[in-house]
Amino acid sequence: MFAGFFHLSWLGYAIVALLLTHVTIAGVTIFLHRCQAHRALELSPLPSHFFRLWLWLSTGMVTKEWAAIHRKHHAKCETPDDPHSPQVLGINRVLWGGVFLYVKESRNRDTLERYGHGTPDDWLERNLYTPFPKLGVVFMLGIDVALFGAAPGVLIWLVQMAWIPFWAAGVINGVGHFWGYRNFPSADASTNLLPWGILIGGEELHNNHHAFATSAKLSNKWYEFDVGWFYIRIMEGLGLARVKKLAPRPRLGAVRPAVDEQTLQAVITHRYDVLARYLKSLQRIAVEEIGKLKLDARQGQALKRWLGEAALQIPDQEKLASVLGRSDRLAKVYAMRADLEALWARSAASHEQLLKQLQEWIQRAEQSGIAQLQEFSLRLRRYAV
Numbered sequence: 406m407f408a409g410f411f412h413l414s415w416l417g418y419a420i421v422a423l424l425l426t427h428v429t430i431a432g433v434t435i436f437l438h439r440c441q442a443h444r445a446l447e448l449s450p451l452p453s454h455f456f457r458l459w460l461w462l463s464t465g466m467v468t469k470e471w472a473a474i475h476r477k478h479h480a481k482c483e484t485p486d487d488p489h490s491p492q493v494l495g496i497n498r499v500l501w502g503g504v505f506l507y508v509k510e511s512r513n514r515d516t517l518e519r520y521g522h523g524t525p526d527d528w529l530e531r532n533l534y535t536p537f538p539k540l541g542v543v544f545m546l547g548i549d550v551a552l553f554g555a556a557p558g559v560l561i562w563l564v565q566m567a568w569i570p571f572w573a574a575g576v577i578n579g580v581g582h583f584w585g586y587r588n589f590p591s592a593d594a595s596t597n598l599l600p601w602g603i604l605i606g607g608e609e610l611h612n613n614h615h616a617f618a619t620s621a622k623l624s625n626k627w628y629e630f631d632v633g634w635f636y637i638r639i640m641e642g643l644g645l646a647r648v649k650k651l652a653p654r655p656r657l658g659a660v661r662p663a664v665d666e667q668t669l670q671a672v673i674t675h676r677y678d679v680l681a682r683y684l685k686s687l688q689r690i691a692v693e694e695i696g697k698l699k700l701d702a703r704q705g706q707a708l709k710r711w712l713g714e715a716a717l718q719i720p721d722q723e724k725l726a727s728v729l730g731r732s733d734r735l736a737k738v739y740a741m742r743a744d745l746e747a748l749w750a751r752s753a754a755s756h757e758q759l760l761k762q763l764q765e766w767i768q769r770a771e772q773s774g775i776a777q778l779q780e781f782s783l784r785l786r787r788y789a790v
Contacts, residue, residue, distance in 0.1 A: 409554030418557045425561065426568040427603075429463045432456040433471075433573060434606035434633040441524055442472040445621035447647045452640060457525065461534050461541035462548070464569050468530070470511040473521035477510070478578075479618055480520070482593040488516075489578040492594050496583045503574030542566065572605055581611035588625050589616035589677040590684055592715050597629070607631035616677045617652035625652065658789040664764045666756070669748075671788035672763060676749045682784060683745060686777040687712050687738050694732045712739060734775055741769065741778070 413421065436456035439445045448456075460466055474488050481487045488510040491499040499506065510516055524530075534541070545565065550558035576598070585596030595615035602609055610623040610631060624631035640646035655678040661668055672679055691712055695705040711717060711725040712735075729736040744766055748759055763785075770782035 409550065409558060410552050413553070413557070415557075418553060418561060421553070422561045422564045425463070426565055427606075428459060429565065429568060430572065430604070430606040430608075431633065431636055432460045432463075433569060434608050435637060436460070437466070437468065437471045438475065438608070439621050439633070439637070441468055442475045443619050444523075445619050445648070445650050446637060447649060448640070449645045452645050453525075454529075457529070457534065461538065462545040463542070463565050465538040465542045466569070467511070467535050467538055469517060469521040469524040469535070472524050473517045473519070474507060474510045476520040477516050479615070482595075482615070483582070489574070490594075491579045491583045496579055499579035499582075500575045503578050504570035506578075507574050573608065577605065577608050577611060581609070585612070587612045588681070589613065590680045590713065590715065591615045591677070599629075602630045602632055607633035613652070619650045620652040621648045622651055656789045657784070657787040660783055660786045664760075664767055664786065666760060667790065668786060668788065669756075669760045669763050671790045672785060673749045673759075674790055675788055679785070679788070680742075680746065683742060683781060684713055686781050687742065690734055690738055690775070690777055694735050698728065698731055700728075737773065738775065738778060741766065 435446075436448065436453065437460065440448050440453075457468065460468075477486070478488055478490075483490045483492045485493055487493060489499050489503055489506045494506070542562075546559070546562045549562040549565075552558065553561060581596055581598060582594045583596070585598045587596055589612055591612060593615055595612040597612045598605075598609040607623045607630075608614075610625070610629055613623050613625045613629070614620070621637060622631060622634045623629075624634060637646055637648065641648060653674050655675045656671070688709055691705075691709050695708065700708060707721075707724070708728055711721055717725065729739060744762070748763055748766075754762070767782045767785055770778040773779065
């Protein structure tokens with residue numbers, strides 16, 4: 406049996422497998438995800454061609470297919486048209502069978518034509534990577550066996566083949582829309598997962614990504630580590646990458662005496678911070694009302710959860726409506742949340758109409774007699790671009 410060029414301990418082979426799969430996840434998050442799917446950064450030809458070659462060898466994935474499926478996921482998130490939503494398909498199907506959902510969607514020509522624009526279309530793509538995706542993984546098997554021997558090489562290759570289907574297609578697409586914590590109240594069910602940053606390249610910060618899809622940096626809080634962003638910064642320093650977009654950081658200035666166009670622009674730009682802050686005010690009011698409504702601990706926790714979710718099942722909607730019917734303060738603040746979100750929702754409203762809506766919203770908040778709303782209205786006046 407061929408022993409290979411390198412003779413390592415089994416621990417050594419395990420480390421090699423982790424290093425090789427780490428290169429693959431770096432290629433997915435930097436090249437496929439942030440560069441190709443979202444145009445958050447540009448890569449020079451050297452890293453771009455390296456990642457394309459490596460991903461062809463280690464995954465057999467086609468750039469156009471991956472970018473198209475991911476773009477469709479964002480466009481149709483948590484709907485029946487989402488290629489891999491655990492909210493629609495169930496967590497077990499996405500977690501353990503995410504790769505099959507990916508393969509199924511990759512055969513949808515409408516998805517590729519509608520969402521696959523702007524991906525590489527050179528000679529290599531047309532004549533090698535796209536028509537022969539399985540050839541790459543066969544080459545990788547041969548390389549692994551030649552370098553590490555038959556048994557270790559095959560095992561390392563199997564780990565490489567399973568890495569992206571499990572971590573990306575399963576964990577990120579499944580658990581990342583089912584369980585975890587949320588920094589931003591995005592309309593979908595995306596969550597952040599810790600502490601697997603090194604293993605998944607920063608992709609575990611999925612809620613951050615859905616809030617700011619075109620940001621090259623996925624971390625937001627001080628305790629979050631995005632190793633993909635770390636590599637991007639190194640490549641940027643070497644002149645191999647150029648960052649195009651980052652998530653806006655909330656800026657606060659002096660309270661504006663009048664609500665003008667700059668206020669509107671700032672509120673829309675920082676909409677996720679605005680909504681997160683508003684939900685905190687809503688939770689504070691809920692804590693005060695729980696005692697008045699004589700709700701027990703379980704009911705109180707359920708109420709706070711209902712108030713924070715963007716979409717509720719019909720039974721929960723009915724329970725929440727029952728509670729709101731007993732509290733004018735909660736009902737008012739909850740209704741004003743929808744009016745606030747309407748400012749940045751996709752609609753046919755003109756700029757002038759949106760400005761008038763914001764002015765009226767702040768006026769209602771100031772005249773509501775609810776301290777939390779009055780405090781929040783002052784914060785809205787302080788947002789700056």
